[in-house]
Amino acid sequence: MIDIHQHLIYGVDDGSPDLESSLQMAQVAASEGVTRIVCTPHASDPFPYNAPLVEERFAELRERLEGVVELSLGCDFHLSADNIMEACAHPLRYSIDGKGYLLVEFPSFVIPPAMAEALFRLQSAGYRLIVTHPERYPAVLRQPELIGEWMRAGCLIQVTAGSLYGRFGKVEEMLANELLERNWIHFLATDAHHPLRRPPHLQQAYKYVAKRAGEETARRLCVTNPQAAVEGAAWPEQPEPKGLWENEPLRFSRTPEMKRARRGSVPKGDSPGPAGEEAETERVPARGFWSRLFGR
Numbered sequence: 001m002i003d004i005h006q007h008l009i010y011g012v013d014d015g016s017p018d019l020e021s022s023l024q025m026a027q028v029a030a031s032e033g034v035t036r037i038v039c040t041p042h043a044s045d046p047f048p049y050n051a052p053l054v055e056e057r058f059a060e061l062r063e064r065l066e067g068v069v070e071l072s073l074g075c076d077f078h079l080s081a082d083n084i085m086e087a088c089a090h091p092l093r094y095s096i097d098g099k100g101y102l103l104v105e106f107p108s109f110v111i112p113p114a115m116a117e118a119l120f121r122l123q124s125a126g127y128r129l130i131v132t133h134p135e136r137y138p139a140v141l142r143q144p145e146l147i148g149e150w151m152r153a154g155c156l157i158q159v160t161a162g163s164l165y166g167r168f169g170k171v172e173e174m175l176a177n178e179l180l181e182r183n184w185i186h187f188l189a190t191d192a193h194h195p196l197r198r199p200p201h202l203q204q205a206y207k208y209v210a211k212r213a214g215e216e217t218a219r220r221l222c223v224t225n226p227q228a229a230v231e232g233a234a235w236p237e238q239p240e241p242k243g244l245w246e247n248e249p250l251r252f253s254r255t256p257e258m259k260r261a262r263r264g265s266v267p268k269g270d271s272p273g274p275a276g277e278e279a280e281t282e283r284v285p286a287r288g289f290w291s292r293l294f295g296r
């Protein structure tokens with residue numbers, strides 16, 4: 001398996017706090033059958049991307065983990081106006097090993113309609129966009145049709161492994177499972193931040209998917225699609241995403257949880273995870289997005 005989203009590089013964001021934790025995380029992943037980890041430090045307002053430090057620690061970890069697990073370097077790229085301009089100015093810099101596949105995280109609470117234009121700009125700069133864990137954004141829980149819009153715009157979808165079996169809450173579990181049923185998931189990844197509090201478990205999700213959707217699907221989400229992403233290869237053919245082009249509303253849209261969320265109460269999924277975990281998404285104000293992005 002290949003884990004394309006893990007905060008393995010220590011001391012650069014809210015991920016691994018130290019070298020020992022990083023080595024431990026890598027060992028756990030390897031023991032579960034992960035052969036390559038894509039290190040994805042945040043590039044966000046609270047955690048700006050410090051390229052020299054990231055590269056230094058990435059090289060150190062690669063050396064220390066030789067023979068245990070292979071490493072690639074990517075980024076958990078937050079879609080702020082400044083980041084989008086920076087990524088367009090330096091094509092492919094933040095993508096996985098510079099080969100084109102880029103993990104993007106939307107503002108968690110408010111997703112401005114102008115974001116569609118931003119996605120198009122990044123795609124035009126050569127990036128293949130992978131939307132990270134949409135099932136965990138409060139904004140998506142209120143407006144799940146956004147996922148279909150992003151997919152129709154050419155984005156790929158990465159769901160957090162633990163969401164499938166309820167680690168991030170019931171609402172997220174429901175949505176993740178419906179995405180699985182519909183073939184709307186392209187990658188499973190751990191988004192691990194810590195060996196204990198946010199551990200790098202991928203095997204449980206693999207088994208879960210193999211049981212619910214078949215071994216072939218589990219391999220596609222944990223092995224072959226991630227392989228294409230780390231190689232920067234052409235995107236492999238996928239099974240038909242059910243209801244996508246027909247714009248068929250998600251069953252999730254009719255649930256009481258969803259209706260409550262639409263009425264304005266923040267859904268349970270607002271929490272980034274089980275108690276004690278750090279928030280990994282920042283509140284990005286909607287106001288001013290366009291003016292910051294395009295200077296008007």
Ligand SMILES: [Fe+2]
Nearest residue numbers: 005076191280
């Ligand atoms: Fe992340």
